[in-house]
Amino acid sequence: MRLPEIVGTAVGNTFRSKLRTLLTVLAIFVGAFTLTLTNGLGVGITSYIDAQVASLGGEDLMSVAKAATVEASGFGSDEGPREYDPEKSFFTAGAGLQFEALSAADVRTIEAIEGIARVEPVRVVAPDYVHHEGGTKYELLISPAPSGLDLDLAAGRTYTEAGVVEVAGYDEPLGELLLPSSYVEPLGFASPADAVGAVVTIGLSDPFGNQHEVHAHVSGVLRTSLFGDGAIVSSALRDAMFEAQTRGLPPIVTDVYQGASVRLEPGTTAADVERIKAELREHDMAGITLQDQLGAINSVINGLVWVLNGFAIIALIAAGFGIINTLLMSVQERTREIGLMKAMGMGAGRIFALFSAEAVFIGFLGSAIGSLLAIVAGNLISDVLARGPLSDLEGLRVMAFDPLQVLLVILLVMVLAFLAGTLPAAKAARQDPIEALRYE
Amino acid sequence: MNAQPRNILEARDLVKSYGTGEARFDALRGVSLEIGSGEAVAIVGKSGSGKSTLMHLLALLDSPTSGTVLVDGQDSRALTTTQTNQLRNEAYGFVFQQFFMIPSATVLENVMLPLKIKGVPPRERRERAMELLRLVELDDKAGNRGTNLSGGQKQRMVIARALANRPRVIFADEPTGNLDSATGEVIEDLLFGLNREHGITLVIVTHDEELAQRCDRRVYLKDGLIVDERGEPLGVPA
Numbered sequence: 001m002r003l004p005e006i007v008g009t010a011v012g013n014t015f016r017s018k019l020r021t022l023l024t025v026l027a028i029f030v031g032a033f034t035l036t037l038t039n040g041l042g043v044g045i046t047s048y049i050d051a052q053v054a055s056l057g058g059e060d061l062m063s064v065a066k067a068a069t070v071e072a073s074g075f076g077s078d079e080g081p082r083e084y085d086p087e088k089s090f091f092t093a094g095a096g097l098q099f100e101a102l103s104a105a106d107v108r109t110i111e112a113i114e115g116i117a118r119v120e121p122v123r124v125v126a127p128d129y130v131h132h133e134g135g136t137k138y139e140l141l142i143s144p145a146p147s148g149l150d151l152d153l154a155a156g157r158t159y160t161e162a163g164v165v166e167v168a169g170y171d172e173p174l175g176e177l178l179l180p181s182s183y184v185e186p187l188g189f190a191s192p193a194d195a196v197g198a199v200v201t202i203g204l205s206d207p208f209g210n211q212h213e214v215h216a217h218v219s220g221v222l223r224t225s226l227f228g229d230g231a232i233v234s235s236a237l238r239d240a241m242f243e244a245q246t247r248g249l250p251p252i253v254t255d256v257y258q259g260a261s262v263r264l265e266p267g268t269t270a271a272d273v274e275r276i277k278a279e280l281r282e283h284d285m286a287g288i289t290l291q292d293q294l295g296a297i298n299s300v301i302n303g304l305v306w307v308l309n310g311f312a313i314i315a316l317i318a319a320g321f322g323i324i325n326t327l328l329m330s331v332q333e334r335t336r337e338i339g340l341m342k343a344m345g346m347g348a349g350r351i352f353a354l355f356s357a358e359a360v361f362i363g364f365l366g367s368a369i370g371s372l373l374a375i376v377a378g379n380l381i382s383d384v385l386a387r388g389p390l391s392d393l394e395g396l397r398v399m400a401f402d403p404l405q406v407l408l409v410i411l412l413v414m415v416l417a418f419l420a421g422t423l424p425a426a427k428a429a430r431q432d433p434i435e436a437l438r439y440e
Numbered sequence: 441m442n443a444q445p446r447n448i449l450e451a452r453d454l455v456k457s458y459g460t461g462e463a464r465f466d467a468l469r470g471v472s473l474e475i476g477s478g479e480a481v482a483i484v485g486k487s488g489s490g491k492s493t494l495m496h497l498l499a500l501l502d503s504p505t506s507g508t509v510l511v512d513g514q515d516s517r518a519l520t521t522t523q524t525n526q527l528r529n530e531a532y533g534f535v536f537q538q539f540f541m542i543p544s545a546t547v548l549e550n551v552m553l554p555l556k557i558k559g560v561p562p563r564e565r566r567e568r569a570m571e572l573l574r575l576v577e578l579d580d581k582a583g584n585r586g587t588n589l590s591g592g593q594k595q596r597m598v599i600a601r602a603l604a605n606r607p608r609v610i611f612a613d614e615p616t617g618n619l620d621s622a623t624g625e626v627i628e629d630l631l632f633g634l635n636r637e638h639g640i641t642l643v644i645v646t647h648d649e650e651l652a653q654r655c656d657r658r659v660y661l662k663d664g665l666i667v668d669e670r671g672e673p674l675g676v677p678a
Binding site: 001002005009336339340341343344346347348350433434437 | 496499501502521522525526527528529530534536538540541542544553554556557558559
């Protein structure tokens with residue numbers, strides 16, 4: 001008997017005892033359904049985070065700060081406490097918040113490292129408020145996002161290369177601002193599109209308690225993101241704001257940076273990243289890539305998904321015993337038939353293949369139906385959640401399905417079914433035709 | 441018995457024992473037999489005489505404790521499992537008292553089974569099976585389930601199945617045992633017709649003396665040994 005024939009016969013045999021097959025398929029269905037759904041959850045959340053990451057920075061971005069600052073935020077070496085060095089420059093951003101700052105010399109050091117395309121020093125700006133044409137004042141947070149990102153916008157466009165635009169009625173070009181969508185209504189705009197092109201006023205205080213106002217042009221409106229509700233400003237606007245915030249201070253205090261955002265040269269490998277990090281360490285600085293920052297989040301999510309997958313796999317193993325049971329009954333019932341086929345010259349290997357194929361087909365049926373319904377159910381759940389409880393997180397689909405992963409689940413179940421089928425199939429293959437055909 | 445055609449089957453000193461020690465049972469105690477091509481041989485004996493065991497050994501369904509079976513003069517012990525399977529599939533046909541068919545399959549599917557095992561393409565095997573069903577006059581029942589046939593029809597279906605791969609030997613184990621005498625006669629005529637017209641060797645295991653008398657030759661078995669018609673042990677050959 002040829003292989004396609006064996007498969008065809010096995011499929012036909014599966015439907016001989018419909019109720020029994022149905023029940024076994026149902027058990028596998030439950031496992032495959034759960035496994036596909038939990039995998040979908042992993043894919044959905046991970047891909048949402050990936051999309052959010054794009055809104056924070058690309059793969060070729062590294063943020064650099066003094067080693068102590070980075071270590072304080074939880075990304076550091078375990079070298080123990082550092083000795084006090086009175087020569088170190090510190091930067092104060094508001095009352096009591098102190099960073100070990102990067103100096104202009106540090107920035108030049110970073111620029112000299114091989115593999116670094118561009119360095120963009122980051123200054124902390126802390127505006128007091130924002131208002132639109134004298135309306136209510138609201139607090140405003142500025143995201144430390146570096147330039148050149150692929151941002152998720154609800155309306156408008158990202159800021160220009162120069163970071164400033166000419167606006168009628170203002171002598172100087174105005175710095176560009178990307179407003180979070182949550183500010184649209186409070187500031188008196190009808191819609192995100194309505195806000196685009198407007199001029200808002202940002203208030204900042206210098207260390208002497210004087211308030212200064214900076215005008216900004218709203219170039220675009222940001223979608224709500226997992227990473228908070230901050231506005232993004234062009235570096236030109238950031239510089240203008242920083243100038244207002246530090247007016248009257250000597251350059252020795254203002255020529256320092258909280259950190260620097262570094263763009264790596266295209267084609268940078270993981271080994272290059274390690275080398276750059278090592279060189280930075282030599283200069284008492286530390287670099288963190290986005291991967292480092294997201295590694296933590298991703299490993300938590302992956303851990304959760306694997307716990308859930310574990311439950312699904314337990315269900316599948318239970319279903320595997322169902323397959324063993326079903327096929328053992330089948331072998332028992334078909335003793336005569338197996339004996340007859342062996343008498344007629346069917347080899348033991350073929351008999352084994354016949355029953356294995358039946359097991360694999362049962363596995364395929366259960367997992368294909370399970371995965372298909374899981375995709376339908378997952379999409380329904382995602383829709384309901386996206387419209388209801390999770391509507392604040394725009395673009396989040398709780399469950400997303402990667403075709404390759406779904407295929408892998410189906411294959412996994414088929415392999416499991418094959419393993420379960422080996423015991424009954426071997427029993428069938430071993431059968432003695434004379435014993436089987438004895439009639440007394 | 442001289443001037444026989446070439447021996448298609450030859451048993452040499454076959455011994456078959458089951459169990460060991462106290463529980464040891466000798467089904468065959470040294471049986472030698474020659475079956476010529478185109479012969480119709482009856483193996484006759486009571487229940488427990490060892491006649492079924494002998495047939496199983498001749499059909500290579502089982503291996504003897506000692507002794508050997510020659511097929512076309514070739515020692516069957518030298519055959520690989522695959523060769524043995526192929527031999528049973530292509531050169532042998534089986535007809536059983538209890539028919540042994542796949543109950544859920546149609547008559548046509550049952551007849552096609554040996555062809556399917558051989559690997560004959562679907563169209564060709566359908567044509568061959570229909571041809572055989574016409575031969576046994578069951579072509580109008582091709583789509584029926586095997587279980588819905590009468591006893592005689594079932595046995596005709598089984599004969600059609602046995603003929604599927606144009607066998608050279610048909611082993612029939614009490615082929616009429618489950619049939620009334622009129623139906624049994626139809627089956628007998630069919631088998632002997634095949635023997636006469638197509639030269640198919642018949643090895644018929646039976647305890648029915650009438651059926652045995654229609655064969656060219658009868659081999660009587662008693663307690664695992666070949667005896668003469670009266671049940672007396674054979675004398676030392678002259």
